[in-house]
Amino acid sequence: MSSLTKKDCFIEGHWVPTDKRFSVTNPATGEVLAEVADADEELTQRAINVAETALKSWRKKTARERALLLRKWYEAMMENKQALGELMSAEQGKPVAEAVGEVEYGASFVDWFAGEAERIDGDILPNTDSSKRVMVTKEPVGVCAAITPWNFPNAMITRKIAPALAAGCTIVVKPPQLTPLSSLALAQLASEVGIPDGVINIIPTSDAKSVGKRLATSPTVRKLSFTGSTGVGKILMQQCAEHITKLSLELGGNAPFIVFDDADIEQAAEQLIACKFRNGGQTCVSANRILVQQSIAEKFTDAVVSKVKALKVGPGTEDNVDLGPLIDQDAVDKIQRLVLSAKSDGATIETGGSVMTELGDLFYAPTVLTGVTEEMDISEEEIFGPVVAINTFESEEEGIEKANNTPFGLASYFAAKDTARIFRVSEALEYGMVGVNTGGISHAYNPFGGIKESGLGREGSKYGIDEYLELKTVTLGGLG
Numbered sequence: 001m002s003s004l005t006k007k008d009c010f011i012e013g014h015w016v017p018t019d020k021r022f023s024v025t026n027p028a029t030g031e032v033l034a035e036v037a038d039a040d041e042e043l044t045q046r047a048i049n050v051a052e053t054a055l056k057s058w059r060k061k062t063a064r065e066r067a068l069l070l071r072k073w074y075e076a077m078m079e080n081k082q083a084l085g086e087l088m089s090a091e092q093g094k095p096v097a098e099a100v101g102e103v104e105y106g107a108s109f110v111d112w113f114a115g116e117a118e119r120i121d122g123d124i125l126p127n128t129d130s131s132k133r134v135m136v137t138k139e140p141v142g143v144c145a146a147i148t149p150w151n152f153p154n155a156m157i158t159r160k161i162a163p164a165l166a167a168g169c170t171i172v173v174k175p176p177q178l179t180p181l182s183s184l185a186l187a188q189l190a191s192e193v194g195i196p197d198g199v200i201n202i203i204p205t206s207d208a209k210s211v212g213k214r215l216a217t218s219p220t221v222r223k224l225s226f227t228g229s230t231g232v233g234k235i236l237m238q239q240c241a242e243h244i245t246k247l248s249l250e251l252g253g254n255a256p257f258i259v260f261d262d263a264d265i266e267q268a269a270e271q272l273i274a275c276k277f278r279n280g281g282q283t284c285v286s287a288n289r290i291l292v293q294q295s296i297a298e299k300f301t302d303a304v305v306s307k308v309k310a311l312k313v314g315p316g317t318e319d320n321v322d323l324g325p326l327i328d329q330d331a332v333d334k335i336q337r338l339v340l341s342a343k344s345d346g347a348t349i350e351t352g353g354s355v356m357t358e359l360g361d362l363f364y365a366p367t368v369l370t371g372v373t374e375e376m377d378i379s380e381e382e383i384f385g386p387v388v389a390i391n392t393f394e395s396e397e398e399g400i401e402k403a404n405n406t407p408f409g410l411a412s413y414f415a416a417k418d419t420a421r422i423f424r425v426s427e428a429l430e431y432g433m434v435g436v437n438t439g440g441i442s443h444a445y446n447p448f449g450g451i452k453e454s455g456l457g458r459e460g461s462k463y464g465i466d467e468y469l470e471l472k473t474v475t476l477g478g479l480g
């Protein structure tokens with residue numbers, strides 16, 4: 001393991017051990033990678049207090065000073081991307097090359113928000129009273145908290161820390177229990193490049209419920225950003241009501257991937273594979289319901305099945321591996337349940353459909369199902385695994401109606417060539433994000449987020465920093 005493997009809580013620039021610890025294991029091998037410090041409510045409160053103290057001087061730094069420190073952090077991540085990628089692959093399971101790609105993606109948020117720090121501006125507004133002027137300024141929200149998921153152990157952290165710091169806020173991060181090592185490595189690099197003590201605090205824990213509640217109900221925490229399930233998001237929203245804490249929620253999705261009869265079938269199949277099998281399908285923007293116009297369904301399915309059969313599954317450290325293991329046994333059990341229940345309800349398994357026991361208990365074969373219907377559990381639940389579930393439709397209207405038939409509204413995708421159709425369908429889809437002829441919609445410069453039960457707010461992009469800023473209106477009188 002590299003020197004970036006840290007195992008304690010990171011509070012006020014120090015590594016803080018705890019007596020109680022929890023194990024972090026490699027999902028490909030079951031090997032215990034580290035016994036990590038287990039923060040409780042008391043330590044969480046200490047981290048909040050530290051962030052409150054650090055806020056006083058951090059918010060006073062000039063935008064340029066904050067930007068320069070963020071850029072140094074970005075550079076440190078890029079210099080260490082291989083080590084960070086290997087660490088991530090060990091704790092999360094994704095192939096090393098993909099993990100290094102995630103480090104680059106994560107670092108791109110730091111680079112982006114270093115730029116945005118210097119573009120926080122204000123307004124002087126016209127007033128009907130000539131003796132008055134109105135100045136609108138933007139101020140940091142204050143102490144922030146972030147609760148992040150295991151599927152993107154680096155990028156989901158930087159997507160929250162970077163805008164918070166750029167805006168002049170300090171932050172307490174509760175990383176996921178399954179993959180805390182990447183976040184601790186990021187803290188180590190932040191400290192090495194001179195981000196002041198107390199500005200970033202990381203508190204791994206096995207008690208997400210109590211620590212999450214403390215973060216959400218602390219009157220000191222003025223902003224909570226959460227990425228995870230809709231169920232937990234709803235609980236946090238209720239808890240944040242206690243002190244009207246500002247909240248961003250990036251929750252579950254049930255992304256449709258619609259293939260219309262005018263699509264380039266080969267290109268659509270390629271994009272579907274890239275989208276669906278990113279991180280083995282364990283991505284909130286993974287295509288979940290594949291809706292194919294009936295007249296091209298056979299041709300499209302053949303193209304997809306032959307690509308899926310060519311995917312290589314194995315431990316993330318092996319060369320040319322496309323998919324690693326799933327994160328844990330619960331994930332495998334859920335996918336197996338969805339596939340078997342779809343089969344018993346009439347779907348056909350074209351390829352895959354089982355655990356690859358020769359590789360280990362957590363490796364699930366890339367799977368294609370046809371004959372899937374809207375009523376099946378696999379259409380209603382977020383699969384979060386390597387399963388392509390193909391459903392068909394006859395007309396454009398029916399395709400759109402099926403796509404929108406969900407309480408979720410995170411990502412959606414469609415493939416088509418006709419320009420009028422592209423506008424019609426983009427406008428009709430009830431989603432925060434639409435990918436047209438692409439399965440790749442995640443970039444630091446894109447606003448990322450959903451509508452309906454998929455969440456609140458946007459991350460990344462020029463809009464993302466607003467989540468960490470408050471407007472202040474200063475009315476100057478007596479000028480007439």
Ligand SMILES: O=CCCC(=O)O
Nearest residue numbers: 151152283284285442
């Ligand atoms: O799964 C969460 C988000 C991944 C992404 O940023 O594309």
